[in-house]
Amino acid sequence: MKPMDSQLSTLNSEPKEYRRIAVCGGIYNNYLALEAALEDIRRREVEAVFCLGDMGAFGPHPDRIFPLLDEGKVLAIQGNYDQSLAIGLDNCHCGYTDPRDNYFAQLSYEYTFRKTSHENKAWLGKLPTHRRVKLGQYRVLMCHGSPRRINEFLWESTSPNCLLEKFCRDFETDILLCTHTGIKWHRALNGCGHIINVGTIGRPENDGQVHVWYTLLTAGDDLQVEFIPVHYDHKTLAQEMEQEDLPLEFIETIRTGWWTTCLEILPAKERARGKY
Amino acid sequence: MTIPTAPLLELSTLWIQVTGTWCNLTCTHCLNSSGPHNPWLKSLDTDMVIRSIKEGAELGIKEIYYTGGEPFLHKDILLLTAHALEVAPTTILTNGTLITDQVADHLAELAQNSPYSLEIRISIDDVDPEKNDRIRGQGAFSKAIRALQVLHSRGLLPIVTATEILRDELPEGSGMYEQFRDLILSLGITKPRMKIMPVFSIGRMEGEGGPLLTPEMLDGFDYSLLQCSETRVVAEGGVYACPILAGLPQARLSEKSLKEAFKPCDLYHTACVTCYETGMTCKN
Ligand code: SF4
Numbered sequence: 001m002k003p004m005d006s007q008l009s010t011l012n013s014e015p016k017e018y019r020r021i022a023v024c025g026g027i028y029n030n031y032l033a034l035e036a037a038l039e040d041i042r043r044r045e046v047e048a049v050f051c052l053g054d055m056g057a058f059g060p061h062p063d064r065i066f067p068l069l070d071e072g073k074v075l076a077i078q079g080n081y082d083q084s085l086a087i088g089l090d091n092c093h094c095g096y097t098d099p100r101d102n103y104f105a106q107l108s109y110e111y112t113f114r115k116t117s118h119e120n121k122a123w124l125g126k127l128p129t130h131r132r133v134k135l136g137q138y139r140v141l142m143c144h145g146s147p148r149r150i151n152e153f154l155w156e157s158t159s160p161n162c163l164l165e166k167f168c169r170d171f172e173t174d175i176l177l178c179t180h181t182g183i184k185w186h187r188a189l190n191g192c193g194h195i196i197n198v199g200t201i202g203r204p205e206n207d208g209q210v211h212v213w214y215t216l217l218t219a220g221d222d223l224q225v226e227f228i229p230v231h232y233d234h235k236t237l238a239q240e241m242e243q244e245d246l247p248l249e250f251i252e253t254i255r256t257g258w259w260t261t262c263l264e265i266l267p268a269k270e271r272a273r274g275k276y
Numbered sequence: 277m278t279i280p281t282a283p284l285l286e287l288s289t290l291w292i293q294v295t296g297t298w299c300n301l302t303c304t305h306c307l308n309s310s311g312p313h314n315p316w317l318k319s320l321d322t323d324m325v326i327r328s329i330k331e332g333a334e335l336g337i338k339e340i341y342y343t344g345g346e347p348f349l350h351k352d353i354l355l356l357t358a359h360a361l362e363v364a365p366t367t368i369l370t371n372g373t374l375i376t377d378q379v380a381d382h383l384a385e386l387a388q389n390s391p392y393s394l395e396i397r398i399s400i401d402d403v404d405p406e407k408n409d410r411i412r413g414q415g416a417f418s419k420a421i422r423a424l425q426v427l428h429s430r431g432l433l434p435i436v437t438a439t440e441i442l443r444d445e446l447p448e449g450s451g452m453y454e455q456f457r458d459l460i461l462s463l464g465i466t467k468p469r470m471k472i473m474p475v476f477s478i479g480r481m482e483g484e485g486g487p488l489l490t491p492e493m494l495d496g497f498d499y500s501l502l503q504c505s506e507t508r509v510v511a512e513g514g515v516y517a518c519p520i521l522a523g524l525p526q527a528r529l530s531e532k533s534l535k536e537a538f539k540p541c542d543l544y545h546t547a548c549v550t551c552y553e554t555g556m557t558c559k560n
Contacts (some may be wrong), residue, residue, distance in 0.1 A: 004292025098470070099453050148286065159394040160364035163288075198511065221557065264469065267393035268433045271467055 006218075017134040018047045022228075023142070024077035024214035025179020026079070027053040028202025029059030029112060031068060033212050037201050038072040040161075044216060050131065050212065052179040053079025053144040055124065056112035057105075058202055058250055061238040066120050078127040079144040079180065080151040084109070085116055086125030095151035095193065098264030101110035105262060107247055132173075136219025138194075141173035145180040154178050154197055157269035168193040180258075182206070182211050183270060186225045194223055201230065204257040206266075206274040210234045211257075280491045281540035282517075285505045288339070289559060290332040290364075290534070291519045293511035294356060295344035297317045303369050303401075304411045305441045307479040307520060307547075310345045317512045317523040319345070322352045325358055328510040331534050333363045340366045341559070343519060348374035354382050361390035365412035367560055369437070372398040372423030373416060382422075395560055397435045397471065398423055403459040411441060422462065428465045435469040435560060436460060474554050476512045476520055476547040486546035493552065494543075502548075503557035510538050517541035519558045520551075 017057040022041045027034050041049055051074050056062045069076060078086075080093045086211045092109040096102050129150060146152035147167055167176055168189065175194045183206065184199030198207060199213035218224040238254045249260040258275040259266075266274070280409035296317035299310035309316070329340065340360045347368050360366040371404055375383075375396075387394040398420050402408040405417040427434045436456055443452055452472060477483050499505045508515050509522040514530050515537035521527035526544055530536035543552075550556065 031375060100457075155393075157391065158365040160333075162333040162336050163338045163365060254556065263467075268387070268395050269393045271433055271469075272431055276467065 008138050009184050010115060015132040015134045015139070015271045018219070020044075020046050020216070020218045021050060021133070021135065021138060022046045022208070022214060022216050023050045023052065023177055023198045024201045024248075025144075025198045026054045026057075026182060026200030026202045027065055028054060028057040028200065029052065029062045029065060030202040030232075030237060031059075031061065031064035031249065032234070032237050033201045033230055033232040034065060034068050037212075037214050037230045038068060038074075040212070040228065040230060041072075046216070049074045050142060050177075051076040052142055052177060052198060053077050053127070053198075054081040054179065054202070055079070056085060056116060057108045058082050058246075059237060059254075060246060062112050062116045063120055066123065069238040075131065076127050077142055077144060078124065078129050078150070080128060081109075081112075082124040083150065085113060085121050088121075094150055094262075095145070095153060096262065096265050099262045101262045104247065104249065108250070111244070111246065135223070136216055138174040138219060138223060139172065140175040140177060141171050144178065146178060147171045147176065151180065153181050153265065154195070155181050155183065155267050155270055156187070156197070158267045159187075159195065160186075161189055165189055165192060167195075175217075182227045184215065184227050186227075194225070196225055199227065203253060203259075206259040206270070208275065209257045210255070236276075277488075278491050279542045279544045280489050280494045282502050282504045282543055283540045285500055286510070287332075287335050287337055287506065287508055287534065287538065288330070289341065289503070289507040290337045290339070291341045291507060291509040291522070291558075292320065292325055292328055293317065293344060293519075293522050294325060294342050294347050294350045294353065295521070296512050298344050298349055299346040299371070300373060301346070301413045301416060303354055303413065303480075303482050304474055305401075305439060305479075305483070307476050308523060309479040315345065319346075319350055320510070320512060322356065322378060325356050325510075328534065329359055329363050336536060337364055338506050339559075341369065341519070343364065344371040346371055346374065348379065354379070354386070357383070357394070361386055361392055361394060365392040365395070367395040367397060369397045370399070370423075371416065372420035372434075375423040375426060377426055380426040380430050383427070384432055394432065395435060396427055396432060397536050397560065398399050398427075398438045399437050399439075401438050402445075402455075403455045407442055407445065418540060421464070422554050424460070424465060425463060428463075433467050433469055435471055437471045437473060439449060440474045440477050441475050471560060473558070474550055474556055476519060476550050478545065478547045481545070487549050488501070488546060489543045489548050489552055498550075501555045502543075502551050503542075503559065504541050504551075508534055510534070520547050521545060534538060
């Protein structure tokens with residue numbers, strides 16, 4: 001199968017080359033974690049900061065994200081959430097199939113839709129869906145879900161090597177970066193590439209720890225991939241979520257690090273590791 | 277009338293009908309009329325299944341599903357599960373009645389040793405044993421429940437799959453999803469997983485005629501909503517368009533390879549109308 005031309009046409013024609021970059025995903029309105037991540041990134045001598053989309057969802061005060069992205073010179077791409085907000089769709093198109101997942105996703109989408117300004121929605125609408133850069137000798141392709149579908153879930157336990165190799169071949173890349181699932185992972189393919197799910201800034205990753213993660217990539221003889229934990233004022237975030245009347249289930253996740261919603265989409269292995 | 281077709285946009289999901297239509301139950305609503313006697317589609321031999329998995333891997337598939345009939349009737353099902361899990365995440369659709377402690381031990385070991393997820397989907401159609409067994413057969417409920425428990429106790433997280441066949445008999449105001457969730461929780465299963473499927477007018481539910489899709493209905497339609505745009509099924513006789521039509525001559529796209537089945541399929545059956553209307557896929 002060929003990659004979709006409409007998507008490839010949005011890719012940069014002349015990829016810029018870097019040596020060291022920071023990449024984050026899924027901000028989910030968590031402006032306090034984004035602030036802490038950007039501060040951490042500033043100390044690490046990176047040449048550029050990227051975000052793989054889904055600025056909204058889950059947390060409070062969506063508009064607080066945008067000045068931070070601007071000040072931090074974050075180069076972003078669109079997630080499914082950003083697309084939905086920008087074109088005024090009635091749901092987030094996260095790709096859930098279970099009624100319980102969809103119920104909670106809808107609460108969070110309606111809140112975020114209501115509270116995101118027109119200007120910020122328009123800004124989301126102008127973001128590209130993919131980006132290409134070079135990292136040393138490596139070609140890098142950034143996408144939100146997968147290179148073929150913005151809301152495809154690439155979980156570690158459901159992304160077989162044969163599919164990932166095909167992505168690297170079809171989309172002509174050595175490194176594929178994605179987010180969307182909320183849980184980070186990295187796999188070096190046999191001689192032909194790396195897939196890195198960079199994790200999310202917005203929500204802890206269902207392991208009982210309250211911190212969140214971003215990814216640092218450094219080119220050298222080998223690719224260096226570091227997942228960086230970000231500790232932030234999660235208690236204040238939880239309080240603000242309470243004040244905004246967001247669901248108690250969401251607040252519990254911020255306070256405990258265990259997912260309570262959007263669980264049904266998890267494959268068996270990832271689901272088994274969580275509390276619920 | 278012109279029969280509309282759906283393109284294969286990508287081959288992502290590989291279904292393998294390992295036991296054809298051979299099953300130990302005879303459910304009244306079975307979509308391929310499976311049963312214990314003279315199955316109209318035979319089981320696949322082990323080598324054939326392994327070859328299909330290999331070809332799927334070369335084509336870059338994302339996941340594998342084993343179905344039938346009842347997959348646990350296949351003499352090599354555990355070996356085949358091991359093969360599938362070497363290549364991709366794997367799901368087995370079963371009625372659960374043949375999952376003994378020993379089988380569950382083996383499945384747990386296979387799941388443990390693979391980097392990919394193993395999903396076991398167990399069919400139950402009503403939370404009431406009597407109603408369930410009326411359509412699935414005497415004792416089907418208790419055996420399926422036992423399968424849920426033995427799998428759960430080994431850390432596998434079975435997915436209960438229910439069709440809407442008895443939905444009309446639900447008491448006023450009670451939701452099917454919630455009823456099943458409560459049932460699973462009451463068994464001490466703390467991570468209840470569910471999938472609800474519509475009933476298709478096919479197999480034992482095949483009616484006389486029924487509406488069909490027309491080219492006009494598909495004008496501007498997003499084909500990615502149909503599972504036949506991303507799936508193919510290996511069953512006796514070749515490669516078919518989708519799990520619902522597997523084995524039917526008009527849904528056969530190739531007699532040999534998966535690669536040869538990379539072509540549009542006819543949306544010729546009334547069952548296609550159900551997919552079109554519900555956007556339902558047989559995937560988890
Ligand atoms: S039954 Fe559904 S999935 Fe199968 S060919 Fe018809 S529309 Fe496609």
